[in-house]
Amino acid sequence: MRLCIVTETAQKAGDLLSRIREIRPVVHSITNFVVMNSTANVLLALGAAPIMAHALEEIEDISAISNSLVINIGTLSSAWIESMESAAQLARASMKPFVLDPVGSGATKLRTKTACNIARFSTPTVIRGNASEILSIARVGSKTRGVDSVNSTEEAMESASTLATSLNTVVAVTGSKDFVTDGKRSLVIAGGSPMMACVTGTGCAASVIVAAFLAVEKDALLATASALALFKLVAEKASIKSAGPGSFWVGVLDELYNVTSEEFRLNARILSI
Amino acid sequence: MRLCIVTETAQKAGDLLSRIREIRPVVHSITNFVVMNSTANVLLALGAAPIMAHALEEIEDISAISNSLVINIGTLSSAWIESMESAAQLARASMKPFVLDPVGSGATKLRTKTACNIARFSTPTVIRGNASEILSIARVGSKTRGVDSVNSTEEAMESASTLATSLNTVVAVTGSKDFVTDGKRSLVIAGGSPMMACVTGTGCAASVIVAAFLAVEKDALLATASALALFKLVAEKASIKSAGPGSFWVGVLDELYNVTSEEFRLNARILSI
């Protein structure tokens, strides 16, 4: 693939970061137990306002005060699935952007079925997963190894495009390179750090950042590419200063808080394909 | 408002910190998923012993071995409400101090109702919330924006006093300044850091520290003011050395562990009003 940096997109990405810090969008997460704390901290460091709530009884009230939604299936159970589906339907009904993070789809029937149901019947604004997860939604029969990908981003690109077209959504495949597509337009995001695979919930963190960007930008492809470029930039900066995964994650939160829109504009590695 | 430091109270606050480290009180939390890890670490760094348990079947046994209780409604669901109410009743029956942290009260009917029910029918020793949360309990009709306050501490002071009087409890409104009242006596706590708003669960952390102080001091106003003054001192110290919210939180735990009673006595910014 031939890639070149899309300067105009990087400019817009910087503007979106400014807008998040100005508007401070409320991002509602129905997410897994493992990353509730870390993704709430990611949103706060970014300048957004997290809210975590899963009880069916309050989904409607929460939906009314939030600007975007993340559904993350990392630690599923029946009652939570019901809340997720209800929140997804409410988001669609109110034209509110929402991200589906199909953690471990392909690893168990319960996860694959839940991810596919939400993908097909509620049409997320964005589906963000690793290559194996995206493949498992695109075509039944793919396998994942626990919650890690056994496939490269490249292997999932064609399926991601087809899935994006058939569902009329944006699909993001994240990995050492990220691939974002709406079926017609596609972008690649470079940068990041291998250290991202040594900390739990970095994919989940990417998803909540995408949700924050969606809250301030209607072009879901642009919002998603901007979010992933910001995360890769911040991770790259943090990894340089870190001594291992512990200090790396501390650094990610610090860098996310400190990165300026101007710095992001100049360093967002969003590439056309 | 005219404020001056209450030296005598600061002296006592220092003594209470020594007593916590000596007695190592067991603090039982029924709390939200987001802050379970971070508030357990806050209690350990302080010198107290955390225990997290929510199953109705073991509430009685846990109550029997714990010295104080925190009920935090940050990620509610029906089964948990039942356990919270049961634990609150047991605490009252055994004269054990307990803190209600009404996270997000005012944001959803479920939360407002749960917070009001526990506040009115179980009479917490202390209710600690941000301004919007306290207002939502004091007078039906106030709104909150997710879990953040849209009101200043000042706006909630009168309502807090009225609420404290009517429930015969201590009410603490935390924010850039903290206000603590039992309806007759009131104290203000200064210090802290804007960085506290950039990390999830700092309010929840304040609540567990209050519970630890309540375990060693019957005067709930003094215990609460001491706890909040300690947290503000520690946060201020941590923010000076930190590069962002990641290193700030690491610093909070380190400072909480290292702060001496003597240093606290000299620097507790507890003000009379």
Next chain:
Amino acid sequence: MRLCIVTETAQKAGDLLSRIREIRPVVHSITNFVVMNSTANVLLALGAAPIMAHALEEIEDISAISNSLVINIGTLSSAWIESMESAAQLARASMKPFVLDPVGSGATKLRTKTACNIARFSTPTVIRGNASEILSIARVGSKTRGVDSVNSTEEAMESASTLATSLNTVVAVTGSKDFVTDGKRSLVIAGGSPMMACVTGTGCAASVIVAAFLAVEKDALLATASALALFKLVAEKASIKSAGPGSFWVGVLDELYNVTSEEFRLNARILSI
């Protein structure tokens, strides 16, 4: 007791660490809410692959793709107990190693009963707990103070040996010294740091490291001693550089990631008794 370092065992321990990083075993945890994030990060820093899943509907699928299992009863409820028992049975049926971490056993009837049931009817490969927890399983009637031990490792050594023999399993008592026994052979692990008691979930972290070692070594006594020796070494290194419990935990993850097999071989303090 007379102790001397077992050089041969330390050699093997180093080999096991290399094997974990090469094979990258999938460790399935059904664990408590407090430590889900921290223990997932411990496994990733070590070089293993964590998966957290508790829904009964997916236990069979998760079991099929994982190499070992941890059952940790730190925040119990009925539905979770059912999943734990099912996962334990599946592990036994498929000869997959599993660790029982009886958090708080002895503190409540629910926990003692759950721990004893799993210990007796599913025969864990390893039971790892603090002295009070192990005593509560070994002989009904022992008490624990919340989740902390009120007994020393020494007090639990005889009971641990008897328990190991009667269940035909390995029992590990962790504390300032760790004691590991299969009823016939026993080993002691020295090192570590008092700071380990100032951070939540260090016992739980020890258990997931044991599970990772069990995934690459059939001799459960050797695997357990190696795992505990690694954790003690890493904690000791981290505590030297840390300013308190916050930076200590960051350091633990960094050191776990950076420690080499060679360094571990030379510094594993596994002692014969």
